[in-house]
Amino acid sequence: TEGTGGYRTIRVERRDRVAWIHLDRPEALNALNVQLMREVVAAATELDGDDGIGAIVVTGSERAFAAGADIKEMATKSTAEMRADGHFGGWAAFAAVRKPVIAAVSGYALGGGCELALMCDIILAADSATFGLPELSLGVIPGIGGTQRLVRALGYPKAAEIILTGRRVGAEEAERIGLISRVVPADRLLDEAQEMAASIAAKSLPALVAAKAAMDAALEMPLAEGIALETEHFTALFDTEDQQEGMAAFSEKREPRFRHR
Ligand code: CAA
Numbered sequence: 001t002e003g004t005g006g007y008r009t010i011r012v013e014r015r016d017r018v019a020w021i022h023l024d025r026p027e028a029l030n031a032l033n034v035q036l037m038r039e040v041v042a043a044a045t046e047l048d049g050d051d052g053i054g055a056i057v058v059t060g061s062e063r064a065f066a067a068g069a070d071i072k073e074m075a076t077k078s079t080a081e082m083r084a085d086g087h088f089g090g091w092a093a094f095a096a097v098r099k100p101v102i103a104a105v106s107g108y109a110l111g112g113g114c115e116l117a118l119m120c121d122i123i124l125a126a127d128s129a130t131f132g133l134p135e136l137s138l139g140v141i142p143g144i145g146g147t148q149r150l151v152r153a154l155g156y157p158k159a160a161e162i163i164l165t166g167r168r169v170g171a172e173e174a175e176r177i178g179l180i181s182r183v184v185p186a187d188r189l190l191d192e193a194q195e196m197a198a199s200i201a202a203k204s205l206p207a208l209v210a211a212k213a214a215m216d217a218a219l220e221m222p223l224a225e226g227i228a229l230e231t232e233h234f235t236a237l238f239d240t241e242d243q244q245e246g247m248a249a250f251s252e253k254r255e256p257r258f259r260h261r
Helices: 034-048 080-083 091-095 112-121 133-138 148-152 154-167 171-176 186-201 204-218 224-239 240-252
Strands: 001-004 010-015 017-023 055-059 064-066 101-105 108-110 124-127 130-132 183-186
Touching: 010 034, 017 034, 034 055, 034 091, 034 112, 055 080, 055 186, 064 112, 080 101, 091 112, 101 112, 108 112, 112 130, 112 133, 112 148, 124 148, 124 186, 171 183, 183 204, 204 224, 204 240, 224 240
Parallel strands: 017 055, 055 101, 064 108, 101 124, 108 130, 124 183
Antiparallel strands: 001 010, 010 017
């Protein structure tokens, strides 16, 4: 375990091939202000380019993953100001991370916090977690992808009910409707996230990146184009050392030793 310094609103920690980004603004329940966005994006981008890292976990505190975008920071802004600074635009770089990202959610994941979790590939939640998009109660709408990603995740009817009412969704319901991957007992959350991330990070890095790129395409492309892209990624992996090692290990009845290249 080794800390990476220089950040004020997050802490970064490495555990073998897994990197942890801890959101750390306890005074505001980890509300996502511009500084936190920039720090998360900077850390995630650096880790994405680090061959020693195979998976990233984003987490908050026991009380809050993140209680939304920072309402106080945007309260007095005009449309022209929001447009000029592209207020949430930086998050696109987080969604573009090539490696698998797991959200380990405890407590509140509201508004932008819920949207940040939805940008991750896998959401693990403590049984204490609550999700929701309460933006309409503030006179606005979700602004970090919530209207798009929730509709894709849940289908229109369920997403519409959650967005238009702004109601909170508990962890059990969130699992049942497919908003999250899995709910675990609160005291197991961090261990389960580390175990899952380690099992992912042990796999071939080129294959992980290809899998994520192909799955991302499923959200963007018509089926035939998506399948063509999958074929391209699948075929390209046959020039990797890890493909040779993975298939040789199968024949030799042993565990593969991936070199992640
Ligand atoms: N922005 C700024 N500050 C926030 C915040 C937010 N989203 N959420 C909580 N805080 C601050 C509170 O203002 C409070 O600070 P002070 O002590 O200085 O007053 C501190 O965090 C602790 O919060 P509470 O005292 O409110 O804690 P609570 O336990 O009583 O309530 C809560 C917890 C229900 C999560 C409540 O804080 C809350 O409703 N937060 C706002 C939730 C929300 O509306 N999120 C959507 C934001 S808009 C958005 O996200 C837009 C988008 O699409 C990107």
